[in-house]
Amino acid sequence: MIRAEGIYKRFGDHEVLKGIDFVFEQGKTNLIIGKSGSGKTVLLKILVGLFKPESGHVWYGDTNLVTASKEELRKLRMQVGMLFQGSALFDSMTVEQNIKFPLDMFTKQTHKEKIDRVNYCLERVSLEGINKKFPSELSGGMQKRVGIARAIVLNPKYLLCDEPNSGLDPQTSITIDELISSLTKDHNITTVINTHDMNSVMEIGENICLLHQGHLAWKGNKDQVLNHSNEILHDFIFASPFLQKLIDNKK
Amino acid sequence: MNFNIFHHFGNFIQWQGQIYRRPENGKMYYKETIRQMYDIGIGSFPIVFLISIFIGAVTAVQFSYQMTGTLIPAYYIGYIVRDMEIIELAPTITCLVLAGKVGSNMAAELGGMRQKEHIDAMEIMGVNTSAYLVMPKVIAALLMVPVLVCASAIIGIAGAYIASVPVGLFTSSDFIKGIRSFFEPYNVFIMLVKAVVFGYILTSVSCYQGYFVKGGSIELGEASTRAVVYSNILILLADYVIAIVLTA
Numbered sequence: 001m002i003r004a005e006g007i008y009k010r011f012g013d014h015e016v017l018k019g020i021d022f023v024f025e026q027g028k029t030n031l032i033i034g035k036s037g038s039g040k041t042v043l044l045k046i047l048v049g050l051f052k053p054e055s056g057h058v059w060y061g062d063t064n065l066v067t068a069s070k071e072e073l074r075k076l077r078m079q080v081g082m083l084f085q086g087s088a089l090f091d092s093m094t095v096e097q098n099i100k101f102p103l104d105m106f107t108k109q110t111h112k113e114k115i116d117r118v119n120y121c122l123e124r125v126s127l128e129g130i131n132k133k134f135p136s137e138l139s140g141g142m143q144k145r146v147g148i149a150r151a152i153v154l155n156p157k158y159l160l161c162d163e164p165n166s167g168l169d170p171q172t173s174i175t176i177d178e179l180i181s182s183l184t185k186d187h188n189i190t191t192v193i194n195t196h197d198m199n200s201v202m203e204i205g206e207n208i209c210l211l212h213q214g215h216l217a218w219k220g221n222k223d224q225v226l227n228h229s230n231e232i233l234h235d236f237i238f239a240s241p242f243l244q245k246l247i248d249n250k251k
Numbered sequence: 252m253n254f255n256i257f258h259h260f261g262n263f264i265q266w267q268g269q270i271y272r273r274p275e276n277g278k279m280y281y282k283e284t285i286r287q288m289y290d291i292g293i294g295s296f297p298i299v300f301l302i303s304i305f306i307g308a309v310t311a312v313q314f315s316y317q318m319t320g321t322l323i324p325a326y327y328i329g330y331i332v333r334d335m336e337i338i339e340l341a342p343t344i345t346c347l348v349l350a351g352k353v354g355s356n357m358a359a360e361l362g363g364m365r366q367k368e369h370i371d372a373m374e375i376m377g378v379n380t381s382a383y384l385v386m387p388k389v390i391a392a393l394l395m396v397p398v399l400v401c402a403s404a405i406i407g408i409a410g411a412y413i414a415s416v417p418v419g420l421f422t423s424s425d426f427i428k429g430i431r432s433f434f435e436p437y438n439v440f441i442m443l444v445k446a447v448v449f450g451y452i453l454t455s456v457s458c459y460q461g462y463f464v465k466g467g468s469i470e471l472g473e474a475s476t477r478a479v480v481y482s483n484i485l486i487l488l489a490d491y492v493i494a495i496v497l498t499a
Contacts, residue, residue, distance in 0.1 A: 048375050049375075050371055050374065074377045074379075075377075077375055078376070080375060082372065084368045084371070084372060085368075086368060088367060088369055088372040090369055091367075104276065105279055105376065105377075106275065106276070154376075
């Protein structure tokens, strides 16, 4: 579980987050949704400690990320896997070397054990046999899946994903969503996904927070999304007239 | 008045404390250091070789021209070329060239990693990126730059010989007598001190520029340029300070 308490963040005079309180639950896919510029990425970066909030706390279990010492932060980060929007795979390394990097850095496993673990992670994301390929030889969807494989290689307790579906076609997006969802369930991890993809919201949104102009505008789950009275959420979901028409017809 | 320079200086000093930390995994740092040593040492040798041979050649030819018709013995040319190469030309010119080649490369590499979120990805894994990405580069430079500077001095002296003796500016025996005369081992010490100091400046300044880059490709280009310009200025400044301190 990750608990955000009163997160306030500004850049210069621009207030990005104005007191966000939210609990990201264990074993569930927690979604941060909102329009571009609503503060989703900033909140996610605060959750992993890349940005420090002006005020507020981020609790990983009993550890406060904001006030943690460098050593505590290092230990905590070894329990966190993150998938970046652009995958952030190291270009000069092969897929195998990319996934093996955290193992090389932090474990004393033998070479065989590391390769076995890499192969397991690749199998988990349905990419067996691409060990020796370079990231530039992979499609966007494959890069994302390799990014997920690298994020889970150290068996993290927390998985954070920054726009995992951006730039992907709808079918690949669904594959990525299903993969993240199944990893969350299988390993009982706390997953936080930053997205503005409505498919993701409706498919895997078990615990959703909607950000609007730096405030928490709504929280709920995918079943509550369509039956609500929140105007901001309505505007966000039915931004596409096509979807609105579809829902009206269904009704 | 813009106090940006003080901000960067303070930031740079603070950052040094994060670089020299205990490695998470010594073997990974060792591998990276070896890779950097290869890049800096072997990768820069051709350009250092070319520049050194021509600098030595031009120095000898011009001294020969200036001394023609004077009462100074011809063998002094060998002596002057040797000491100029050892004290000034080899360390300074080599490091100015390395700032352009190695420094800009380091700034671009780290800046690219910052922009593609590679550095953030490593941070989240728990890696001390300042240490892992910068310390091996600095150590590699501290080991390889003195080697390159020594090679440059030898190549420069050889260049002086090749450019002057075959065309008859002075005789081979004069040149050899010159380079064997009045030798001061302390001058080699000055050369090595300069090599180490300049090596540290060019890597740490360039890495700083790359590591903290913000923005897009234009800013990355600017950071790479700043890495070269600031390294060169600081190398020349340090050259002056070392000259004052070690020869006063």
